Amino acid sequence: MAEKRNIFLVGPMGAGKSTIGRHLADMLHLEFYDSDQEIERRTGADIAWVFDLEGEEGFRVREENVIQDLTELQGIVLATGGGSVLSKETRNRLSARGIVVYLETPIEKQVARTQRDKRRPLLQTEEAPKEVLERLAEERNPLYAEIADFTVRTDEQSARAVASQIIDKL
Numbered sequence: 001m002a003e004k005r006n007i008f009l010v011g012p013m014g015a016g017k018s019t020i021g022r023h024l025a026d027m028l029h030l031e032f033y034d035s036d037q038e039i040e041r042r043t044g045a046d047i048a049w050v051f052d053l054e055g056e057e058g059f060r061v062r063e064e065n066v067i068q069d070l071t072e073l074q075g076i077v078l079a080t081g082g083g084s085v086l087s088k089e090t091r092n093r094l095s096a097r098g099i100v101v102y103l104e105t106p107i108e109k110q111v112a113r114t115q116r117d118k119r120r121p122l123l124q125t126e127e128a129p130k131e132v133l134e135r136l137a138e139e140r141n142p143l144y145a146e147i148a149d150f151t152v153r154t155d156e157q158s159a160r161a162v163a164s165q166i167i168d169k170l
């Protein structure tokens with residue numbers, strides 16, 4: 001049987017990586033993983049707690065290790081954390097081990113989607129979420145684009161429709 005391919009979803013918080021990733025895995029009969037969930041599973045702590053105890057730096061080390069391990073697998077869809085591409089090691093790893101899809105989403109949509117949950121410590125600050133997300137986008141969007149095999153927008157159709165669009169482009 002031909003080697004099963006991996007699909008790695010990259011993009012900012014609120015792009016819909018986890019929701020779209022689940023649809024994609026379901027439609028392609030692949031295993032779905034989410035790097036944040038894997039960190040939570042391994043540590044037994046939620047993301048906010050890891051940030052509290054170990055700082056962003058400690059979290060990034062865990063994130064890099066988790067992605068290193070998960071990219072050893074074959075036949076998976078992986079939703080990566082929005083900041084994972086800050087690591088060159090991770091960028092190289094994702095490019096080498098699968099098809100990288102950049103989920104592009106306007107800031108307004110990201111703000112709306114991230115308002116509903118409190119799983120994002122970087123947004124729990126005095127600064128308005130929109131400003132934080134704009135600042136992060138400036139640094140990170142070029143990194144998502146650098147490793148992407150292709151890009152899809154996630155604000156114009158349902159998560160399932162985006163997943164179908166990704167499948168068409170594979």
Ligand code: S3P
Pocket residue numbers: 011012013014017036047080081082083084119120121122
């Ligand atoms: C982060 C994104 C989050 C999570 C953590 C840090 C970031 O994942 O890893 O809060 O730096 O953008 P999502 O992209 O799934 O929200």
